[in-house]
Amino acid sequence: MERRIALSTLVCVRLSRLISAVAALVLASALAGAPALAGAPQRVVSVNLCTDQLALMLAAPGQVISVTKLAAVPRVSTMAAQAADIPANSGLAEEIYMLQPDLVVAGRFTDRATLDMLRRLGVPVEVFSPAYALQDVPQRVRQMGQALGRVAEAQALVQRFEADLAAISTPGPRPRAALYYANGYTSGDSSLAGQILRAGGFDNIAQELGAIGALPLELLAMANPDVVVTGQPYPGASRAEAIMQHPVVAQLKRQHTSGTMTDRDWVCGTPYVLRAIADMRALRAQLEAQR
Amino acid sequence: MTRLMLALCTLVFGLFCLSLLVGPARIAPADSLLGLLRGGLDPVAMVMREIRLPRAILAVLVGGSLGLAGAAMQGYLRNPLAEPGLIGVSASAALGAVIAIQSGLAAAFMLGLPLMALAGALVGVMLVLALAGPRGGALTLILAGIAISAMAGAITQLVLNLSKNPFAVNEIVFWMMGSLADRSLTHVWLALPFTLLGWLVLARLGRGLDALTLGEDAAATMGVHLGRLRLMLVLGTACVVGAATAVAGTIGFVGLVVPHLLRPLVGAQPSRLLPASALGGAAMVLAADIAVRLVVPERDLKLGVLTALVGAPLFLHLIYKTRKEQP
Structure with a gap:
């Protein structure tokens, strides 16, 4: 810790x-x-x-x-x-x-x-x-x-x-992570979020699975990633976000480590993406400390 | 048990098993069934027990409910056009569910969601029966259905549009078309008690509905208490449709198609049509849910799209026939 x-x-x-x-x-x-x-x-x-x-x-x-x-x-x-x-x-x-x-x-x-x-x-x-x-x-x-x-x-x-x-380097093993948004969507390496994840020192399971857009819950469970990174729920409930509380996702998060996307740093291509990368590196460090 | 019931049971069982074997994660059939029994935390067991099993169970519950409610309403109104989805009962149940979710009631209180959906369905059924009258003429029934559907749908969309949540608006599609994708066992436990209660209430209506085929006066002389029959019908329908809609959204046309197809096979006898229709509904929703996973697996096709593709032409056919019978 x-x-x-x-x-x-x-x-x-x-x-x-x-x-x-x-x-x-x-x-x-x-x-x-x-x-x-x-x-x-x-x-x-x-x-x-x-x-x-x-x-x-x-x-x-x-x-x-x-x-x-x-x-x-x-x-x-x-x-x-x-x-x-x-x-x-x-x-x-x-x-x-x-x-x-x-x-x-x-x-x-x-x-x-x-x-x-x-x-x-x-x-x-x-x-x-x-x-x-x-x-x-x-x-x-x-x-x-x-x-x-x-x-x-x-x-x-x-x-x-x-x-x-340029100063960011992430040597060492690359844990497997899944980005999982509302409605069961994910993003691969050719997206800003995917690149943030990669720069933070993770491999993206969307890339292994060739998943673009929707990632069926079954495939997420089968891929069994080391980390599930989900969005923060917005106020006011929605079914779209309820999927992030599905027992399978909850179990994956309990079993392993979970991360959260802070929307403000992830959504737009501003220099603040560095803050999102920093969050991901901290998450990776946490994962290594647990091993 | 007659041969028809045996055949329907076999069909539902077969489709149930098939439903457990179909999905985007390619798991060998033997492995998947083992995973179902094995339990534990490995991925195969998780997929089978937390994703596919609830989905298959819900398809049976929802389909059975819609088939049964359709048969009961058609029996009571003596009109083949009565169907929960078509006459706005499902839409008003969806409105109740949306209000429960958006007001935070569903999150604060476990049974808030099914209870509100039930309340919505209750209002829907009562409005339809009041507007259509005890004889339920085709024209008044359809007009009542259109009005209630449009009203409930509009308020649902209004509530979702006003939501603070940016994803809420997209859910209009779910509440209009229904889906069983990524439901969990929590949803099964939410729907199960109300569904079973409703099935019990509706299944006991058979004798009364049989008597009613002879006309209201004849039924009354045979000792059928019409007010009680009507009350039980309203409560039973609200229970099953409310529970089904709360977990799966609005799935239309199941209660229309299934009783229509099975009616000739049971000699048009309502008491025999009720169980047959429940099984038929379960089979239809199971089949539709398997189809949405096979046709365009990556697109999350909604269930209601398939049931409407089958149901709408039949609906037109029924209306055409009704029109021909009228002078």
Whole structure:
């Protein structure tokens, strides 16, 4: 147990560098009141949780005038504190247009009809693809830097992220883990969550089974992984999440070790994925200590 | 036991065994049956005892319930279109279940889920019987069914849409189409007491329903207490449909197809149709549940899709026949 604490402290120390880098960036621009570059958009509206967080990490104070409602929810957003004071939108073209934005940042899966309407109304829209790999993170950060006219800030964040990522090494045996979400879904190596798991020093059973998307409970039981990593249940019950309390999953978790995905660090391709990797490394250390 | 009952029992038993052997985890038949008996914590035993066994048992419970309730309602209303799924009883049971889950009642109190589903079904049956009247004419019955189904379905969707949980909305499909995927023994224990109670109540209606085929006056002179018969029918149906819907969602058309197919084989005698229909319903749901695992195993096809594919054409045929009989 002590080893585990020691290891996670170590991981945390390195991670705190990144978090302080983000904090410093936000703070510095807040204190200096550094205005956005001339020609950069001054009224940015974000309509996607992931672009919310990237924009808040990089923007000049006052540059982002609205984010989604989810951005202020600590459970799913790493920038909840920063988002708390910013007016929330629910992603409808009408309300976005009334905010008179000079840039809308959106995700690839944001409602097409909404974005098309905004474009027709003459609002520039910048679309961000979701991150499917750790390598996508720097690219998304740079894209946001470009869009907001905050290239230097983006570059600083990317450098810090890449240095921290390169510093992670996970020698030794690789335990077999299963990612198991609501509705019995899993993800393989070609997804952000799968890459976080891999970087944390685990092999993914979805890869052995060739499972994409739904992972039947029977196959999960037969694969008998060393660790089952599940999501945190949301408030208000759902049948979709009840599957994570199925006797088979409960038994696997009792028999072995279990982990939890903290949604805010796992969902979006922000530099905070390093925190998710740190959680997984701590879990792996815990597993080794038990052996 | 007649030859028909023997054949149906064999069919249910065979399908039950087949259901235990079919699944995404490829386990040899002998291994899987051994795993069922062996117990313990190894993966094969877990799959057999915690995933496949509950699924097969629930298919029998749910199918038997729907078949029995369908036969009883058709016998009482003397109308082949009466069926729990079609006339909104299942939908109102689903509404009760959804309210229990979303209000936290199901989590706070073990029997909260089946009891609320039962209450929903109770309201549904009573509304149908009140709206359709004791004779249950085809037109009023269908109109009552449409109204109750639409209302209960709409409120269910409203409750799920208002839920704080981001996954809740996707569950509309489950409550509309039903599924037995990844149920556990907990669900069996939840449904079992109410199902057995309901079966007991409905099975005892046979004599009264037989008498009722001669008309209400004749039945009354034969000593059948119509008010009591009706009350027992309502309670029994609510018990079985409530329990079935709470664990498996709304599975339609079972109670319509099965009694219709078996009626000629039992000489159209309700007391003989009841047990035959229960077995037939169990066989139909077992078969449908095996089919969803074989047709597109990776897609989690819902049970109601298959039963509706079989049932809807038959429903149209029945309506066509009903229309021809009318002047």
